[in-house]
Amino acid sequence: MSDAKRPRLGDPQEDVCQLAHRLLSQEGVRKLLCPELVEDVLACSVARGVVMYPEPEKKREARAVPVTLTPCPLPASSFRAAEELAADFHSLMDKVCCDLAWLREALAKTAAMDLICRKLLEVCDQAYNSETGKEPSGDIRLHIMRNDFMFDLQRDPDLAMVQIELNMMAASFSTHCQDLTEAQRYALTKFLGILEPKLGYARVAAALEAAMPRSPAAEKIAEAMALAHEAYDARWQKIGLARAVLFVSTEDEKNELDHRKLELAFARKGLLCLRRSLPGLAGSALRPLAPAEGRRTSVKKPMALIVEGNYEVAVAYFRSGYWPNHFTDGAWEARTMIERSEAVKCPSAPAQLAGMKKVQQLLCLPAELRRFSGEAAATAVAKTFGRQFDPSEEAAKEAVEAAKAEPGRWVLKPQVEGSGELFFDEDIPRILNSRSKDELAEFILMERVRPPTTPSAVLDAAGSAVVRDAVAELGIFGTFVADGDRVLCNEARL
């Protein structure tokens, strides 16, 4: 106890390295992987709600989320570097969201190929125009993001961290990461303490406390949500209904329990939450809003979003709406109505568009990046950019030829969010050769990252624990809130 807090021997930093070393060797992980560790990690993470609904209509039956039983060590400097870059990345993305004219032009060809991109641009046209007087830059903006990085062995060590994508939409697993970290830290402390008798339990505990800090991601997200809600409350007069956070989800969401833990974190901030699907919101309505005393607005007919006559939506938080089958009957009408309303959208249609891979590719071009970023920030974030190309463009000709010749060095990514469907190897020349130039606007061609592999203990299909080589991806959760040009919060925490 007191020992765990104040190790009297050795340098904690050295202890951390010694423990990380064990987790980086196949043999080290295999030695750790006793049945008791497997049970401890599984049962403790289930107890912390790291579960999903295998059949979403059965709300009583939960199953453990497939997780790694042991963490993949990464240098602490990478975490810090990613955290330090976060504020610049967030400001950049916020500036992109606010430049609708640029987004329209940037995404014109993508829209022709990608339904969601096209429809979101239509939503923008209807919400932000001279008739409504609405502009993204004048709105309250809430971004809840996860910036994903990998490490490339082929690059200069200074440039080894490569941004894979910045999720503006439905960045998930924040609560599960938090809870799994607690379960893993606990189990590792127990078993590394035995395997490293020279360190002993107390020093192992102290080292792991330092190396696996408690993640405040859910609390930070709740704080940002509460800030956005307060900004809405300060802007608009009450109309006599309860104000709520609207979770937009699908009916058959397996990951509902990650949402629910966030919902409870929001409730602890005093926020009222609703869960509705996009089609379930078709019956919602708009009702005129008046600015709060002493506040003015350039919006011509500000509207509140009213759900079922009972709730005024202060923040619409989309955990659905990035995949074509999320948009069944009436869903696009509902999406448009939400955008038209003064409810804070997370993400707004412009923010969701800003998260598209085509935008990421364009921001790799220095001139485009500098449009939205100061020089220092542009230099800092650009260091993490991989080489990427729009295969529908003339400028990508050389890269397209290179990818056909050596497909193993490339990856072809469709625009659609969360598809998980990336194309590698022989699929790349097949697609590049069989599609027209315009059709290729559906994809981004990215130089493949060659990350180091780390041994990682996982359960196989039969439920047996095995050690596999895994690739670590570092996801940094971040939050940003602005009220017009006033930034209220811009934070990154794991």
Next chain:
Amino acid sequence: MSDAKRPRLGDPQEDVCQLAHRLLSQEGVRKLLCPELVEDVLACSVARGVVMYPEPEKKREARAVPVTLTPCPLPASSFRAAEELAADFHSLMDKVCCDLAWLREALAKTAAMDLICRKLLEVCDQAYNSETGKEPSGDIRLHIMRNDFMFDLQRDPDLAMVQIELNMMAASFSTHCQDLTEAQRYALTKFLGILEPKLGYARVAAALEAAMPRSPAAEKIAEAMALAHEAYDARWQKIGLARAVLFVSTEDEKNELDHRKLELAFARKGLLCLRRSLPGLAGSALRPLAPAEGRRTSVKKPMALIVEGNYEVAVAYFRSGYWPNHFTDGAWEARTMIERSEAVKCPSAPAQLAGMKKVQQLLCLPAELRRFSGEAAATAVAKTFGRQFDPSEEAAKEAVEAAKAEPGRWVLKPQVEGSGELFFDEDIPRILNSRSKDELAEFILMERVRPPTTPSAVLDAAGSAVVRDAVAELGIFGTFVADGDRVLCNEARL
């Protein structure tokens, strides 16, 4: 938000009464019981780990614990009264534990009929004797208890709260109660806010915050556990092994996830925990201990309990060992070894014996109660005693005849903990008539409590939400730690 914290209108106490009134009527609960409330309570409680293992060997598959979807309101004064009595109850039970001679005599007849009682007395004989020099009063004692009460409509209002039993052993569901309260409070706030438009969401939220306070039970239990561990550390010199809390459980424990949440609360206090079954501890060993510098002991050969050669047990926490089938091969030998060791036992064999129903019945006799309790404390706790009798005794003759004549006014309880098997109505005369006097020592005959029923929303076997009349039992978790005659903690929190 700020509204929720500072309601500007109305008296929160009145608001609480208004809400409680709704929860006390069948119609009120039925109105509340929309599918959305059912989903919110289920999903939020599953997300908080209010789950069990339907098949304990499958550590990935969890199922919601069967819970009431709506709480049963009880007067706040009852909660306070039960909390105020707690310290006296705890001291009383601790004094009983320390008087082994009295326990031996009190339980002599019960032991003849009840295997666990008999074996625990044997464990006491082997651990506490002149050869070991051990006495319960000299030990570090940790009690984690749950004192259960019901409310009797037939009694004088001042005496309406009747103690049902004080669980000294494996008091469970502390974490689930905590997490379910959070899920219920959240859902009630949402839906009572709609049903009570005059109060509105903010006042409903404030009233429910006051009426359903956050329970710190798991944290309080972890604090007591850490205190007991520290007392052990202060008493005994280290022998070079990691010191641990031993959770004694069964292999097929469905309620493992309640244990696991406590385990994580212990881990947050820097404690190392092991889970083992009693038969799994058969290979454990004792190793000599020496008092820490400046400490003396009257124990003749103090022994550390060593598990698998790797761990020295500082506290053995029994969540198993109260039911005959917990004691398979080697289990009693292991139980005896644990008692013989200097590990803090929760409960110790004397504490487990003190929790037997026969002891509760004897403490209803004023002379016996005063043996362990000062006058004021005895008067206070005795107010909550129901009338109970040992049907094997001559003194119970009148009560036995009354129970045969009017069985509906009585209940017959076996000694065994957690059996759940109580006998009512026609079973009572059948048993009383068919068993010999000695055989009846297996039971306690208690006057039946007639509690008010409260409408309560539950799921039926098919998973549909229904409103049923339920009976509320109030369980008050409490902790007590003493080092010899020095009391380190004596607390009650829901």
